[in-house]
Structure formats: C-alpha cells, structure tokens
Amino acid sequence: MARPLRGNEVFGLIHPAIDAHTLGISSVAQLLQDCGYSVVNADAHVCSAANQPSHLDNVQIVLNWIRQHGITRLGFSYRLDPVEGAERFGRLLYQLRDRRMLAEQGGPLRGIYFAGLPAACEQVAREHGDLVETFDGDETPAETLHKLGVPPARIPSDMGAGVDYDEFRLRFGRDLVKSGKHLQITPPDRSGYPEFGTAQDTVVARITHAQRYGQPPLMRAHVGPYLPDREAAVHLFLNWTRELARAGFLDVLSIGTSQLSQSHFGEDWTGLPNGGGVPINSPEEFRMVWQAARPMLVRTYAGTKNIPQLARMYEETIHIAWHALSFWWFCQIDGRGPHSVKQNLEQHIETLRFIAESGKPFEPNIPHHFAFRGADDVSYVVSSVLAARTAKRLGVRTLILQNMLNTPKATWGIQDLAKSRALLTLVRELEDERFRVILQPRAGLDYFSPNLERAKAQLAAVTALMDDIEPHHPNSPPIIHVVSYSEASHLADPLVVNESVQITTAALQEYRRLRQKGEVEDLSQHPEVRTRTEELLQDACTVLKAIEESIPNPYSAEGLYRVFWAGFLPVPYLWEGRKEFAHAVRWQTRVIRGSVKVVDAQGMPIPVNQRMQTAMAVARTYEGG
Numbered sequence: 001m002a003r004p005l006r007g008n009e010v011f012g013l014i015h016p017a018i019d020a021h022t023l024g025i026s027s028v029a030q031l032l033q034d035c036g037y038s039v040v041n042a043d044a045h046v047c048s049a050a051n052q053p054s055h056l057d058n059v060q061i062v063l064n065w066i067r068q069h070g071i072t073r074l075g076f077s078y079r080l081d082p083v084e085g086a087e088r089f090g091r092l093l094y095q096l097r098d099r100r101m102l103a104e105q106g107g108p109l110r111g112i113y114f115a116g117l118p119a120a121c122e123q124v125a126r127e128h129g130d131l132v133e134t135f136d137g138d139e140t141p142a143e144t145l146h147k148l149g150v151p152p153a154r155i156p157s158d159m160g161a162g163v164d165y166d167e168f169r170l171r172f173g174r175d176l177v178k179s180g181k182h183l184q185i186t187p188p189d190r191s192g193y194p195e196f197g198t199a200q201d202t203v204v205a206r207i208t209h210a211q212r213y214g215q216p217p218l219m220r221a222h223v224g225p226y227l228p229d230r231e232a233a234v235h236l237f238l239n240w241t242r243e244l245a246r247a248g249f250l251d252v253l254s255i256g257t258s259q260l261s262q263s264h265f266g267e268d269w270t271g272l273p274n275g276g277g278v279p280i281n282s283p284e285e286f287r288m289v290w291q292a293a294r295p296m297l298v299r300t301y302a303g304t305k306n307i308p309q310l311a312r313m314y315e316e317t318i319h320i321a322w323h324a325l326s327f328w329w330f331c332q333i334d335g336r337g338p339h340s341v342k343q344n345l346e347q348h349i350e351t352l353r354f355i356a357e358s359g360k361p362f363e364p365n366i367p368h369h370f371a372f373r374g375a376d377d378v379s380y381v382v383s384s385v386l387a388a389r390t391a392k393r394l395g396v397r398t399l400i401l402q403n404m405l406n407t408p409k410a411t412w413g414i415q416d417l418a419k420s421r422a423l424l425t426l427v428r429e430l431e432d433e434r435f436r437v438i439l440q441p442r443a444g445l446d447y448f449s450p451n452l453e454r455a456k457a458q459l460a461a462v463t464a465l466m467d468d469i470e471p472h473h474p475n476s477p478p479i480i481h482v483v484s485y486s487e488a489s490h491l492a493d494p495l496v497v498n499e500s501v502q503i504t505t506a507a508l509q510e511y512r513r514l515r516q517k518g519e520v521e522d523l524s525q526h527p528e529v530r531t532r533t534e535e536l537l538q539d540a541c542t543v544l545k546a547i548e549e550s551i552p553n554p555y556s557a558e559g560l561y562r563v564f565w566a567g568f569l570p571v572p573y574l575w576e577g578r579k580e581f582a583h584a585v586r587w588q589t590r591v592i593r594g595s596v597k598v599v600d601a602q603g604m605p606i607p608v609n610q611r612m613q614t615a616m617a618v619a620r621t622y623e624g625g
Contacts (some may be wrong), residue, residue, distance in 0.1 A: 003103060003110040003147045005073075007036075012071035014062070016051035016078055016088065016212045025077050025115075027410045027591055028148075031141055034593065035154045040069045050076070062092070063099060066108065073148075075113040079137070080118035090115050093132070111149070112236065118450065128360040141410070141594070142167045161528055162412035162594050165521070172511065173460030177453065182226075182460075182506035188215045189246035190295075197295025203321045203361060203479070204398060206251060206297065207438065210473045216508060218479045219249065219501045220299075220440070221532040224256020225491060230269070234285055237278040239561065247433060249501040252321055252532060253293050255280070255300035262330075263337055265302045265492070276489070276491075286317035297321035302365075304330050304337025308354055309349040315358055315406040322361035322400050325351060327387060328564055329369040333577040341564065345557035349394070356395030361438070364388065365511045367423075368404035368445075374573035374589050376596045377415070378608060379496075381423045381540045383569055386547075390428045390555040392435050399437045401427055402481065405465055406444030412594025413465050415521060418532035420469045425533075433579040441466040442481035448593040455485040459500060460507035467511050468523040480504055532595065539608040542569060546612040550619040568612075568618035570598055583618050587611070 004557065011032050013025050029039040042050070048064045049058035076092060078085035101107035101519060112132045114124045121134035128294065133147050135561035155163070160618075176182065195201045195208045206218055222508060223240060227233035237255075244250050260269050266281060280286060288385040290298050295314040298318040302325050303310035314320040330336040331344035339347065355362050363385035367380040375383075388399055405416045420441070427437050443462040447453040463480070470476035484492030492500070514520045522527060547568055553559045563569065567583030578585050590599045598603045 003152065005154075006110075009072045009077060009110070010038040010040060010070050011041045011073045012066060012069060012238075013075045013077070014049055014050050015076070016080075023430055025075075027141075028075070028115075028135075028144060029297040031145060031159075032148070033148050034143065034156055034159055034436055035151060037150075037154075039066075040071060042120050042316055049326050050092060050214055050597075051088065053088065053095050061373060062095075063101065066101065066464065070108070074109055075115065077115040078120065079116055082117045082123065085116040085120040086123035086127070089116075089120075089398075090127060093128065113148070113291055117500070121210060128513060134139070138451065138454070140166055140170065141412070148448075151498050157412050159593060161288045162414045164432035165523075166413045166586065168521075169461035169464045170206075170457060172514075172521045173457035173507065176460045176507055176510055177456045177503065181501040181510065185502040185505045190215070190251065199319045201295070203229055203252070203296060203372060203400075204436075204437075207347045207478045211478070214474075217477055217503050218251040219504065220254055220479055221250055221255045221482045221484065221492075221497050221500065222256050222496075223259070223497060224276070225493075226258060226274070226276045226278065230279045230281070232545035233279055234288075235282075238288060238292045239397070240445075240494050241296075244497060245293050245296055247494065247498050249498045250296055252297045252299060254481075255298065255318075257301050259336070265303060265306070265310060277453040282450060282533045283313055285319050286314070290318040293318075299324070302326070302330070302351070304341060305347075308351045311351050311354055315360070320360065322363055322398075323351070323355045324365040324400075324402075325387075326369060327383075327560060330365065334369070334575060334582070341580075342557065347562050349390075349557045352391060352394045353395060356391075356397070359397065361400045362391050362396045363400035363402050363440070365402060366402045370569060370571060371404070371407045371596070372573075373571035373575070374596075375569060375571055375587050376586055376598045377419050377536060378539045378543060378598075380419060380596075381426065381536060382543045382547075384423055385426045385540065385544060386554070386563065388430055388437075388559065391559070392430050397434055397436065398584075399430075399435070400479065401437050401439050403439065403469075404444055405443045405462055406447035408591065408596065409446050410443060410591045410594065411596070413468075414526065415527050415532060415593075415595040416465060416585065417468055417526070419531045421529070422535045422536035422540060423438045424469070426544075438479060439469070440478045440479040441477050443471065443483040443487075445487070447485070448483070448485060450488040452485060453486065454497075456503055459483070459485045459503050463504045463507035464511045464520075467508055471515065471524050480508075520559065542612060546616050549614040562622055565622065566615050568619075583615070 006179055013029060015025060032039050046061060049061035076089050081591050100216050114132050115135040118136045121136045124132055133309055164211050190206055193205055225233055225236050228277040256277045258279040260272055261280045274315050275432050292328050293390045299321045311323055325348045327348050328341055328586045331339045331341055333341055364384055366387050370383050391399060448458055454591050466477055482500050484496050484502050486492050486496045546562055547554050551559050554563055566582060570587035571584045572588050574585050589596050592601055598611060600606055
C-alpha cells in the first residue's frame, strides 16, 4: 500500500521506449505539477533501459535515475500488449525489491503505480496486490488525484472548480442510470407536419415542429455494421434500419459507410481492404436504405474522391438531410483518401457550391479532426469559423454546427463550455435573414469507458454538459449527435442506439428539472467559464484577423490551403504530410488546467500575438503549393 503523500514528494514517470502512447503520462504530470509536486519524466535512455529490466546494466540505469532525481514515487506506463506490459512491470518491480528500493526496506520509493490496458491492470493487481496502484485510463482527473493520494488541500481552487463540476455531472449520470428513469422514456410523435417522412422532409422542418410542441431535441446517431460478406452486411444494416424506424427514438439515421464506400464507390472492390462500416456500393442500395428508414431523416459520409458527384447521388437516393465536409481532412494526410490537401479543398469548395444550390444544410466535420492531431482550443474554434464563413460566402443558408466535447479526453467541462460558447458567438455573428446556425453537440470519440454501466453514466453526464452550453435557452441544443454508450466496447446495434437515445433524453429532462429546483449550479455566469470564453474570443479574433491580413482570399481552396501551410492552425501530431506542413507541426501543445494551449520548449503558453507574427511571416514566403 502506498504511503500518504508528503509535501516534498518527487514523482518519476517512466514508459518503455517502444510505447509512443505518452499522452496519459503528460496529463498526469501536469495534474501533479498543478498540485505543487515535482515530476520527472524519464528520458529515452532510461525508458529504453526500463523496457528490458532483466539486464543488470539496465537496472542500474533506472536506479541511478531514481537516486539522481530524488524520486519517491515511481509510475510505469505501458499501453501496448497487456501480457507484455504486466510481465515487464513485474520484472522491474522484482529488481526494485531485490535492490531494497522500497520504503519498507529502507529505500526511497514510497509508492509504485502502473498504468496500462485494463487486462494488464487486472494482472498486476492480482500479482502484486496493494503494493501497486493501477490506472487503466478510465479515471477522471479527480479520480486520478485521489488514487495518487493527493490531499484536497493541495488541489488549486480553480482546478477544484473544474474537477468538482465534472464529478457532479458524473454522479448525476450514475444516479440517473441507477434509477432506471431512462427506460421509461417513450419516443416523441414528430408527425404533425405535412412533409414528415416524405422526400420533401427537412431537418429544419422537423426542428421547427419539435420546438413548437416543446419536444426534446432531434436525435441523430451513427450506425453501420460490417461483415466480411458485403451483401450480408448490407442486408443486416437494412434490418437494423427498419428496427430503428419502427422504434421511433431516432430522428436522423447517419449511415456509417465503409472506407471503400467513400473512396471506391461503384467500383470493383476485389482484393481491396475495407475495414469497418456498412459496405454500400450502389445507388440502388442507398435507395433501399432510405425506404427502410421511413420516416427517419437520413444522411451519410461524404466521399473521399468524386466528392461532388457523390453529393448529387446522395440527394437523389437518400434525400440527404444535410451534407458534411472536412475541408483539409479525409485525404492523403490522414490516409482516408487519394487527394492531396489542395485537391481535397478544391473538390470540397465545388461540393459546397452544389450544397448551396440544393438548399440543404452543411455541417463542417472539421474542428475535432484538428483536435485529434493535437491542435489547441483556439485552432479548434478558428477552423470551424473559417468553414462557416466560407460556406456563407458560397451561398449555404443553414449551418449544422457540430461541436465534439471531451476532445481530448483530458478537457475539463468548464473549458468545453468556454470553447462552445466562443465558437457559437463567432459563428452566430454570421447569422442574418439568409444564414442560420443550428448547434449539434456530441460526446468525444474516446470519452467512453469500456465498462458499460460507467459509459451509460458518462453519456448522461455529457448530456448535462450539452445543456449547460446555453442553460437558459429551452430550445438549445436543437440536435444532439448521440454517441452510443458502447463506443469503447462494441458496435452499437439498434437496442444500444435506442437505449442511448433514452439515456440522453432522460438526462436532459432530469437535469433541467434539477436546475429549476435550484439543485444544479447556474453555469451561465460562471466566472472561470466567462474569463476563458473571453480569452478564446479575443485569441480567435486575433488569429482570424491575421489570416485575413496575410492570406489573399482566405475563403477559397487556395486560401484555406495557405492558412494550413503557413502554420496558423497547429497540428503537432499530424500523421502524414509533416514535411509539406512543417510550419503547422512545428508548434507544440499541452493540456493546461483542462484546456489545450500552444506552448514553448519549457511548456509555457505562447501568446497568440507572438505566434501570429511567425505565421504571418511564413505566409509571405508562399510561392505556391
């Protein structure tokens, strides 16, 4: 059992050199540093030695590192193969005990921690019992601090506020799911307008009807089973679609098409790897989906080549509820399509012109893809605003503003609220009689626990967060993208999708009831949220102003390419194209008090004005992509 923390503890964090999954270590290090503890991250030499602790020379390297830095708490992280992780940790622990490094032996180490996949944590707990505290990556910041033994008095007040809000919502979610109230939710009757369920039905008409009669927000979910037999997979999906339509909980069926459906539609797929998603490969199969989905609205992914042509086909076959485009993404730089970034932007701009002509809404499927690659919160906001301004200039009249919360997972709820409000403020500045913005929040892709009961509570908790974006607006949000609670465990079938919608609806109703009773804090004027919102607004406006001053016609394919090329939108974790976008990957980011900021080599935030001077200077050197 780890001994109680003292004020002068030094945490040493180590991970094998072959394990590149260091985000969790960075987050824990920042939490501890914020609480006033010293943290030493092992360098590559020490990590490599810890990877083979049976070698005596390697053991000595680790021991010297511990003694040199006065480490009193040792954390070991291994998130690759669970059996290997548990075995390597066990060998290291054996060597530490053999060299009498533990406190009960008179050594310096007062606590040992292991972080790994759930199976590895279970094995470590079985083999080493209370000697080691384990972390499977499912912990909230508050739970992490508690397991590390940090006294409440050491937690800064502003961190405490953020942690308290997140913990309150999680307790709310647990209580809701435990009560079973969500199982009493029945589907609303959306049929009270003439276009309902027909080819003329629209998302705007359904929202208008729902708000007129005080109904819950529209519920959208992503569905798409995959089987090795293509025809069997399509048949199963059609059955699932009919089942969802009969149940009536889902308003918008978002078809989770396979990679080949997006990149090689209508072609011969023989010998091509596919991956997940339903493998639809003909206009007729899309028509069959629309027919099976009556009376749901239907939408699907954009293509990754022949993008304008596929958009037209979606209009003709599924009467697509709205189109979504990713601008810089779903191309060569993320391995999702054949186009270069510039070619992708050119096709997306052409597709946007068609979307404007069709009168259908447009969803920028953009900002979270920057967040996935390490972008800061300001870039998250700016990328979405750039897309919204571009869409309006091209004649789009309705914008579905998707906002992925909990991204990255270490984001605090109060920071998510600030980011959401800053984004809404800037995009709504574009609203007029010809341009409307519809908010559509969703949970983060890696937010949910593989433990299904905990995941259900998390789904309720993130629904409460959605409602706190505009807590005094009864019609906000108009649409919720429901991420099924089984996201981290298994593919969501209709039963899981329907229960996820029930949880979301029940959480929204219960949270609003508690707010009316005064049992939920009013987050509308929360001082830290307000301060962070104002900071994000100011910084985002600074970036947007710098872009407009240094990039000719930034709301064009060429302009948007130059914005990314010059480094206005940092992506330190970009997978491909790092040479082409060297100015974008040069910046480093860090989670600081639940928000993501661009930092210097010492981990200190870089003022946006300073960063913009660099990006503007780079932009002036552009000679063509």
